[in-house]
Amino acid sequence: MGTDMNINKRVAVNEFSKSEAGKLLAEVFFRELQFISGETLLDKLIVHNHGMNRRVLSQDVLDTQTEDLPGTSKVQIVLHLARNGIYHQLPEFLFHPISLSSPGMTNNEIVAAMRANRKKEEKTIKFFQPFDTAFFKDGVSIFKRSLDLFNSPYANRILQNVSSLFYSKATPLTQGEKYRLFLFLCQAEDLKENLSALENVLYTVLCMQVSLKYKSHNIKEPPYGTLGTCRLGLNSGLSGSFASELDDVEAKLCFKKNIESEKVLKEKMDAVRFILSFFIVSARHIDIIYTVKSNTEFVLGTNFLGYDTNL
Known part of the structure; x- marks a missing residue:
């Protein structure tokens, strides 16, 4: 035999x-x-x-x-x-x-x-x-x-050490999210300011739906002095609000179920800001809003406003 x-x-x-x-x-x-x-x-x-x-x-x-x-x-x-x-x-x-x-x-x-x-x-x-x-x-x-480097990337010490070079110790991401983001950093030039592609990046890294769009940035308090206290050509300018040349980015987080706590919401917001910081111009302000798509119905007379009632 x-x-x-x-x-x-x-x-x-x-x-x-x-x-x-x-x-x-x-x-x-x-x-x-x-x-x-x-x-x-x-x-x-x-x-x-x-x-x-x-x-x-x-x-x-x-x-x-x-x-x-x-x-x-x-x-x-x-x-x-x-x-x-x-x-x-x-x-x-x-x-x-x-x-x-x-x-x-x-x-x-x-x-x-x-x-x-x-x-x-x-x-x-x-x-x-x-x-x-x-x-x-x-x-x-x-x-x-x-x-075998990418067979078990989340547990691979080499990949962990390499990916840690791009992140600070206080990173609002898990080890798996760090690794997935690290793969996209290799394409940073192609992904920069590409909002539709960045939506896919956020979905892949955080496993949640995020909608991105540009919104005008209006400056309501101009950095100019009042009339009589400024100098022409130095620190004088038009009064009133005006639109900035650089738009802001609005990120809309779409939750499929009720948010467990404010801590979870804050962690998701910090993670989105952190990821976008690699691909969005730093001068842009990132506004984050969120929506919940789950059923939040309640029976009138059995719930308390501000406690277990969502309007």
């Missing part, structure tokens, strides 16, 4: 390496290979780097082989990669003579020298295989960490 299982896994590995998955990055390919086999293969992995040349630049994984370890029932997986290993990075003269031929050598002697040089190259590459394999395993672990 164990032999049949090994045969099935070998066939699966062979078919997988010959499929379109063979064109993936080696680290991604190996992760998918582990998923197909249903087990962790790091302890069975051997990496064989063949060096880079123009023929293999378009593909990272050249081949995958399964080999039986002599005298044991264990199997090792050899991953042939079109990458430079430690041997390929080191100077060639450390392992091979500068010139294979010398004056007076016959053709047979030159061919024999080339074969010996080739065997020495294979032997040296095999010597560095454990080190190349260790480096590749580290690369797989690093790549796994980057791929």
